[in-house]
Amino acid sequence: MSAFQLLNGLTYAALLFVVASGFTLIFGLLRIVNLAHGALYLLGGYIGFAIATRTGSFALGGLGAMAAIAAIGLVLDQGLLRFVGDNELRQVLLTLGFAFVLDDMALVIWGGDSFTVPIPQMLKGGMRVFGVYYPTYRLFVLATGVVVFAGLWLLLNHTRLGALIRAGVDDAEMVEASGVNIRRVFLVTFLLGSALAGLGGLMGGAFLSLYPSADAEILVFSLAIVIIGGRGSLVGVGVGSLLVGLLNTLGQVMFPELAYFVIFGPMALLLAFRPLGLFGKATAA
């Protein structure tokens, strides 16, 4: 595979990582099957697009998208999900319905035209890396993916909050008994996961564009990544994103007719031998 195609795979993987890491916080750690994650991604993109075009600032668009999607996550978690408890089937139905509502609202507000988030001048154009001319913006996406990975890794492994999240996932009652408000910890995790979807929407919206049904595509990829990597494992999401991103590129280059099969075929095979994914752990419950 040439350096060029390798970069394509890596940059796409970086975007997938940002979205899927948010998904794994919610689906993997909190055990909430949040099928609205794709819709949060798309809506984040639209909101980021609206802010970025009005203010002319990409960074402001990113912050706005993250804040707005975190707020919607708050409504979803506290206003709706709270009432269905741990029943996974109800979570699926509720979040799927919520996704439809968000999609239709986006359709009413922005119409169905496809939009591209404007990128700042300094990220426009291309530069030479490894001897190939490559768009600067996509390299920026790659860098952001790495930064998000490092940030989440530090957060989960080297902060009190991270320790609480991990402890809460393993045994919520015990953590609560030691005087910690575990519901609040989980809520923060949910908001963080949502905000990452919003950030992904803005970043993806600048090179993959925003259009109805973009949500379903990204959701399917996120699911594949989390399942391949193993629920709740950050390293797993990283490896899963790389695999899906690179396989997607490889598939499009070598077997364009089978582009999707190249991703989901190996996934099925992997699950046959490692049902918990590459880095998944069996849970006590």
Added chain:
Amino acid sequence: MDRRQFLKSSTALAAVAGAAAMPWRRVRAQTGPIKIGLLTPLTGVVASGGKEMVEGVQFYLESVNYQIAGRKVELVIEDDASNPDTALQKARRLVEQGNCQMLIGDLLANTGLAVANYVKGTGTPYFIPIIAADDLTQRHRIRNVIRVAGYSASAFTHPFGDWCLKQGYKKIATISQDYTFGHEQCGGLAQVFTEGGGQIVQQFWHPLNTADFSPYLGQLADLKVDAIFAMETGADATRFIQQYASFGLKGKTPLLGSMNATDQSVIRTLGEECDGIVSAAHFAEGSDNPVTRKFVKEYEAKYGKIPSLYGFSMYSGIMWVAQALEKIGGKVEDRDAFIDAVLKTELVGSPLGKTVKLDAYGNPIYDVQIRKTVKRADGKYWNVPVTSYPGVSQFWKYDPETYMKQPPYSRTFQGIKKA
């Protein structure tokens, strides 16, 4: 009595019964409104196009005050949800419960084919200004399915292939969405271009809704071709054009597009990355023909955007039907006469600024414009005609009978002449 025999005789019986009932229906109908069923995707992947289809129809009907041939027009709009099953179900509802005398619309080929199959049985006139599947007006023609103001997919790419030869292009690569509409458009170009001595170096087929085009762009950049033809619709088109520019191919290799790739529905959200793309179509919103100018200006004033293929086609399609109805005094109940009238009507005063008529297969004969996207004075992009091919048949310069003996264009048959 086998099934076919049964169908035949029962159809005949129904026809007799229908004819017997006719006098009563005619009397009643003259007082009632003309009911038009509009099928359009208001939800699903192509919802924005669907919305513009409604605008196009309403824009025309409002201009005639919802009156055709002295009769009131009632427009019933149904959402086909970009889904063939829903389209079929809604078509049934419009015809069987809504008593619509005709259907018009649908955007995606699979929805259109589902409805076409249905009206094949009922005989309901069904007009398809957007559905472009070649065979609906070629190998599998249905008399009551008429492409008023529409086009068959390969009709514009035939002359486009010829234009490419005239530019001196020797080698072209194509990239296209992997479905019939793409196969047909690429096939038209590939056949004419290779028969004239050109070479199709490589053809890429990618799934609909490809988020990331970079793998293809990398390969396209390595090909050393004179031009690249992109057959893309909707969001794929937006992304392709934008990524083509960001990977630095724009300015190096000329980009040619199918008409839908540079349609207003795509380029209205784009900037300079769409500048200079050449495409072939019947309609060019940037034409300086006074009738086109007037239409675009009024449409823009009303809906706040330059009309797309969807708005334009539906406007002209319903106008065509209305002109036919005027000729037969609004007697929409007499189906045969109505269909005949539509087939014989020559469309005048449409935004094309030219009279258009149908060929013997129910497909319009257009002057095909070779268009280029350029920036308008106010900074918006639109398609301006550079040159034109007058009176182009869907069979190009081939004899229709011979042409239809070759297989329909598909991934495996692109009409490419072996060098």
